[in-house]
Amino acid sequence: MDYTIIVIITNTLVVLATFIATLYRIKIERDQIQTVKRNVQAKDCLISLRKYIRTERESISRMNEKELQEFLDYLAKLGEC
DSSP: HHHHHHHHHHHHHHHHHHHHHHHHHHHHHHHHHHHHHHHHHHHHHHHHHHHHHTTTTTHHHTTTTHHHHHHHHHHHHHHTO
16 A cells, blocks of 8 residues: 555544544534523522522511412422522
8 A cells, every 4th residue: 555545544544533622622512502591590689589588587587488488399399490
């Protein structure tokens, strides 16, 4: 086999592997960006929840069992978004 053919095939394989690695890196970075966005949304949600609980602490502590269960169900559904 001629050396030029070996070099061409090897270079082609290296370029292909680099292209595939670049595509995979783009996918990983896209997933990281989505995770950061979800973390920011979760942090904002927690801040709002803490503020609400501080404001309504007394009324929450006076809730009867049924009202408290409905409130907890509401919070569970709110966290699923």
